[in-house]
Amino acid sequence: MPESRLFQKLLLLLPLAYTNKPQLPHNDDGDHRVHHWNYEYNGNDWGGTCRTGLRQSPIRLAVQKSLLVAMPRITFGNYDTKLRPPLTLVNNGHSAHMDIPETLDNSRPFITGGLLKGRYIAEGLHFHWGSPNWRGSEHSIQDHRYDVEMHIVHRNSRYADLPEALKYKDGVAVLGVMFKIVQTPDAFFPGLNKIFAQLPKIKKYKEEATILGSLTLGQVFGNLNTRDFFTYRGSLTTPDCEEAVTWTVFSQPLPISFPAVSRFWNLRSSDGYRLVNNYRNIQPRNNRPVYYRTSPNQINNLLG
Numbered sequence: 001m002p003e004s005r006l007f008q009k010l011l012l013l014l015p016l017a018y019t020n021k022p023q024l025p026h027n028d029d030g031d032h033r034v035h036h037w038n039y040e041y042n043g044n045d046w047g048g049t050c051r052t053g054l055r056q057s058p059i060r061l062a063v064q065k066s067l068l069v070a071m072p073r074i075t076f077g078n079y080d081t082k083l084r085p086p087l088t089l090v091n092n093g094h095s096a097h098m099d100i101p102e103t104l105d106n107s108r109p110f111i112t113g114g115l116l117k118g119r120y121i122a123e124g125l126h127f128h129w130g131s132p133n134w135r136g137s138e139h140s141i142q143d144h145r146y147d148v149e150m151h152i153v154h155r156n157s158r159y160a161d162l163p164e165a166l167k168y169k170d171g172v173a174v175l176g177v178m179f180k181i182v183q184t185p186d187a188f189f190p191g192l193n194k195i196f197a198q199l200p201k202i203k204k205y206k207e208e209a210t211i212l213g214s215l216t217l218g219q220v221f222g223n224l225n226t227r228d229f230f231t232y233r234g235s236l237t238t239p240d241c242e243e244a245v246t247w248t249v250f251s252q253p254l255p256i257s258f259p260a261v262s263r264f265w266n267l268r269s270s271d272g273y274r275l276v277n278n279y280r281n282i283q284p285r286n287n288r289p290v291y292y293r294t295s296p297n298q299i300n301n302l303l304g
Helices: 003-017 190-196 258-262 296-303
Strands: 067-069 075-077 088-091 096-099 110-112 120-129 148-156 172-181 208-210 229-234 245-250 254-256 291-293
Touching: 172 258
Parallel strands: 067 291, 172 245, 172 254
Antiparallel strands: 075 110, 088 096, 088 208, 096 120, 110 120, 120 148, 148 172, 229 245, 229 291
């Protein structure tokens, strides 16, 4: 690790080490929150809050442990049409979250393809991250954890809303995008940078910030290769952990700068603590099939 980056990380560790313990937040009745969960043990203490089953997420992903198959690529509908403002980024106590509204022409961004049967409408996006001394992606790829993982959550169009969709195994589709800290990113992502620029304004729980300028959902991908991905049947990675999700995790990480990632580490949880390491621990695969989609030529290369 370069000395300059190590020095930066040591500096950022200091405020984490001396963070005071605040009181638990109260609800509107003045009582401590009854249904409360956090990332202190990365999901190992969610019993009774998080549903259990054989299809929990996240999991380890590896090409050599996946089925290499020819399947349709993910198709993005209305991802290049400007979203209707205002776009609001909020600290919900567990992540930095943005609801995805209609586009300016009254349409909704959606995806099809992969393992998906039908159209899935974009509902929201959020992030999972680590800390100065730990990477924070939820899934691992080839036994490698990345610094940040972005999730774009979609619901099956056959269901009226996300709560209803979560009742069904085919209800939800989530796209997972990895970010890797590099010293000098070789790409510029204007859409993502508009989101990251507002992070300092939502340090406290329930704080909101308006994303400036126009934004399309496709701009959060930059030049990501969306043709190569892992896909499998799993669950939400936050309570209630419903097993209603078809996951599509792109294998290529996007480069991101250290200062951009460090903005996440300044957010506060609903408890008032620094919101770091907000990822769930890896879950058992339980012999589930995991598929890896790539180009036919690449499949031949992988198979030797």
